[in-house]
Amino acid sequence: MKPHTALTSARESPEPATSTRRGAFRLLAALLLLGVPLAVAVWGLGGYSVQRERNNADTRLVNGLNSAGGFYRGMFSNVDSAANRLANEPRVQHELLHSRHHAVVWRMSVNRLHPHGEIARWRGPIPATAAVRRIDFLSKGRTVGKVVVFLPLDHQLVRWLTQHSDLGDHQRIGFARAGRFVGADRTSRIEPGASTRRPANLKANGRGFRAVAEDLGSGSNGTRLAVLEPSSHIDSNASLARWRVVGLGLAAIVALLAMAYAVSPSIARSRVSRQERERAERVLAHVGDGVFLVDRDGVIRLWNPAAEAITGLRADAISDRPAAEAIPGWSTVAARIPVARRPGEIDDESSAETVPLEVEGRELWLSIAGVTQPDGIVYAFRDVTRERRLEELRAQFVATISHELRTPLASLHGAAMTLVERENELSGETREELLDMIAAQSKRLADLVEEILLTSQLDSGYFRVVTEPFEAEELVWGVASAARMRIGDDTTIDVSIPALLPKVAGDPERTRQVLANLVDNAIKYSPHGGRIELGVEAGDGWARFTVRDEGLGIPLGEQKRIFEKFYRLDPDHRRGIGGSGLGLYISRELVRTMNGRIWVDSDQGKGATFTFELPLAERVTVSV
Numbered sequence: 331m332k333p334h335t336a337l338t339s340a341r342e343s344p345e346p347a348t349s350t351r352r353g354a355f356r357l358l359a360a361l362l363l364l365g366v367p368l369a370v371a372v373w374g375l376g377g378y379s380v381q382r383e384r385n386n387a388d389t390r391l392v393n394g395l396n397s398a399g400g401f402y403r404g405m406f407s408n409v410d411s412a413a414n415r416l417a418n419e420p421r422v423q424h425e426l427l428h429s430r431h432h433a434v435v436w437r438m439s440v441n442r443l444h445p446h447g448e449i450a451r452w453r454g455p456i457p458a459t460a461a462v463r464r465i466d467f468l469s470k471g472r473t474v475g476k477v478v479v480f481l482p483l484d485h486q487l488v489r490w491l492t493q494h495s496d497l498g499d500h501q502r503i504g505f506a507r508a509g510r511f512v513g514a515d516r517t518s519r520i521e522p523g524a525s526t527r528r529p530a531n532l533k534a535n536g537r538g539f540r541a542v543a544e545d546l547g548s549g550s551n552g553t554r555l556a557v558l559e560p561s562s563h564i565d566s567n568a569s570l571a572r573w574r575v576v577g578l579g580l581a582a583i584v585a586l587l588a589m590a591y592a593v594s595p596s597i598a599r600s601r602v603s604r605q606e607r608e609r610a611e612r613v614l615a616h617v618g619d620g621v622f623l624v625d626r627d628g629v630i631r632l633w634n635p636a637a638e639a640i641t642g643l644r645a646d647a648i649s650d651r652p653a654a655e656a657i658p659g660w661s662t663v664a665a666r667i668p669v670a671r672r673p674g675e676i677d678d679e680s681s682a683e684t685v686p687l688e689v690e691g692r693e694l695w696l697s698i699a700g701v702t703q704p705d706g707i708v709y710a711f712r713d714v715t716r717e718r719r720l721e722e723l724r725a726q727f728v729a730t731i732s733h734e735l736r737t738p739l740a741s742l743h744g745a746a747m748t749l750v751e752r753e754n755e756l757s758g759e760t761r762e763e764l765l766d767m768i769a770a771q772s773k774r775l776a777d778l779v780e781e782i783l784l785t786s787q788l789d790s791g792y793f794r795v796v797t798e799p800f801e802a803e804e805l806v807w808g809v810a811s812a813a814r815m816r817i818g819d820d821t822t823i824d825v826s827i828p829a830l831l832p833k834v835a836g837d838p839e840r841t842r843q844v845l846a847n848l849v850d851n852a853i854k855y856s857p858h859g860g861r862i863e864l865g866v867e868a869g870d871g872w873a874r875f876t877v878r879d880e881g882l883g884i885p886l887g888e889q890k891r892i893f894e895k896f897y898r899l900d901p902d903h904r905r906g907i908g909g910s911g912l913g914l915y916i917s918r919e920l921v922r923t924m925n926g927r928i929w930v931d932s933d934q935g936k937g938a939t940f941t942f943e944l945p946l947a948e949r950v951t952v953s954v
C-alpha cells in the first residue's frame with residue numbers, strides 16, 4: 331500500500347504563481363473600479379464643504395450685524411433719552427420760548443473718554459448721514475419749537491461700533507447710504523447698495539464683498555448699518571475647506587488602494603490555497619483509501635468518505651474529537667503505526683502496519699501508515715479484514731489438515747510396520763485387527779480428502795445437485811441404522827417420523843450426507859453418551875429434519891461461526907475429538923444449494939439441536 335500517493339498528487343499544482351498574479355490583478359482592478367467612484371464622491375463632498383463654508387460666512391455676517399445693531403440701538407437710545415431730558419430742561423424750554431430759534435440742536439458723539447456718548451450744542455446744519463431724534467416742544471397746545479439731538483453716522487461711530495461689536499476677523503462694519511459706504515477709515519462707493527439682512531454680493535471701490543444690512547429706523551434718513559466681508563477671504567476659506575476634504579478623502583483612497591495593493595497578493599494567495607484545499611478535498615473524497623488527519627493535539631481534523639465507508643464511523647461524529655476517544659482502540663494501536671517524515675519515505679509494502687480495530691462489535695483489520703506534515707499526521711488505510719480472514723483460514727487449514735493427516739498416517743504406519751516386521755509372531759486375530767485398522771484409517775484419510783475436494787467444489791460455485799422428489803422416511807431410517815452400528819452401549823438413537831410425510835424436493839444422496847454428518851457430530855460431541863433423537867416433520871411447504879443430542883452443546887456466541895470453514899470450538903483438539911472443521915460448512919452449503927436452510931439451537935452443556943429445512947416436492951393439506 332502507498333498511502334501517500336493521493337495526498338501528494340493533490341498538492342502538486344503547476345500554476346499557483348500565475349494564478350496568484352492573475353488573482354492579484356483582478357483584485358486590483360476591482361479596487362480601482364471602486365477607487366474612481368470614491369474619488370467622485372470625495373469631490374462631491376468637497377463641493378458640499380465649500381457650500382457649508384459659504385453658509386458659515388453668511389451666518390457670521392448676520393451675527394456681526396446683530397451684534398453691531400445691538401450696540402447701535404443702545405447708543406441711539408442714549409440719543410433718545412438725551413433728547414427727552416433736554417426737552418424737559420427749563421433753560422432749553424426758556425430758550426425755545428424766548429429766542430427766535432425754532433429748534434435747539436445737540437450733537438451726540440462717542441469717543442474714548444465718553445463711550446456712552448457726549449452731547450454738545452450744534453449750531454451748523456445737521457449732516458445727511460446722521461440719526462436724528464426730534465421732540466416737539468408744545469406751549470398752550472401749539473408747537474413752539476423742537477429739541478433736536480443727532481448722532482452723526484460717521485467714521486468715529488463706525489470705529490466705536492467696530493471696537494465694541496463682536497465681529498469676525500475680516501468683517502468690516504459701516505453705514506451705507508445712497509451708494510456710499512462709510513467705514514472706519516474712509517468712505518467707499520458701493521454698488522448695488524447693501525439693503526437687506528439677506529447676504530448678497532456687492533462691490534466697494536471695485537472690490538467684491540459679501541454683505542448684510544439693516545435699516546436704522548426712523549430719523550436715520552435711509553441710512554443702513556452694513557457688515558461686509560471680502561469675497562476673496564470667503565472664497566479662500568471655501569477653497570481651503572474643499573481641499574482639506576478632498577485632500578483627506580484622496581489620502582484615504584490612496585491609503586486604501588495602497589493597502590489593497592499590499593494585501594491583494596495575500597488575499598489572492600489565500601484564495602488560491604483555498605481552491606487548492608478544495609481540490610485536495612475533492613480528490614480525497616474520491617480516493618479508495620481511508621484518509622484522515624490527526625493534528626498535533628491528537629484531534630481528528632479530516633476524515634474522508636472512504637474512511638467513513640470502511641469503518642462505519644461518520645465524519646460529523648468524529649471530526650474535531652480526540653482520536654483516542656473517537657476511534658475505538660486507537661490508543662493501543664497508534665504507537666505501532668509507522669509514520670514517515672516525508673511522503674515517499676516509506677514506499678515499501680511491508681511498512682504499512684496491519685492493526686485490528688473493534689468498531690461497533692465488528693473486528694476490522696486495517697493496513698495503515700502515516701506521514702508527518704505541518705498540521706499533524708496524515709494517515710491512510712485500507713481495509714484488509716477479508717485478506718486477514720483468508721490468511722487465518724489458510725493457517726487454520728494447514729493446522730487442521732496436518733493434524734487430521736498425522737493421526738491416521740501414524741496408525742497406518744504403525745500397523746503396516748508391525749505386519750511387516752513381526753508377521754510370523756502375530757496371531758491370526760491380531761493380524762485381522764491390524765488389517766481392520768489399516769482399512770478404517772485409510773477410509774478416514776479418503777473421507778478427509780473427499781471433504782477437501784467437496785469444499786473446493788462448493789467454493790468454486792460449480793457444484794451441482796440433482797433435485798428430485800424422494801421419501802424422507804426411508805432416508806432417516808437408513809442413517810439411523812448405519813449410526814447405530816457405530817455407537818456404544820451408553821448411547822441410544824431414536825427416530826420420530828409422522829404417519830403422513832410428503833415427498834421432499836432435493837438430492838437424496840446429499841441430504842443423506844448432511845443428516846449423517848449431523849448424527850456423526852451428535853455421537854462425537856456426546857462423550858458420555860445419551861439419547862440422540864432423529865426426526866423429520868412436514869410444515870407449510872417445508873420438510874424439517876432435526877438431530878437432537880444431550881452432549882457438550884455450543885455457546886450462543888459460536889452458534890453461527892461453527893458453520894464457517896475450518897471453524898472448531900476446540901481447534902487444538904484438546905478434548906481428543908478429531909475433526910477437520912469442514913463437516914458443518916459442507917452441510918450448510920449443500921442445504922443452501924438445495925434451496926434450504928440450516929441452524930442450531932443449543933444450551934452449552936445441555937446438548938444441541940441441529941435443524942435443516944428442505945422444500946417439499948408437493949403441497950399437502952394437513953387435516954386435523
Ligand code: ADP
Pocket residue numbers: 851852855879881882883884892897898899900908909910911912913914915937938
Ligand atoms: P468437525 O470436523 O470439527 O466436527 P464440523 O464442521 O462438523 O467440524 O463442526 C464444527 C465444530 O462445531 C466442531 O468442531 C464442534 O466444536 C462443533 N460441533 C458440531 N456439532 C456439535 C454438536 N452436536 N455438539 C457440540 N458441538 C458441535
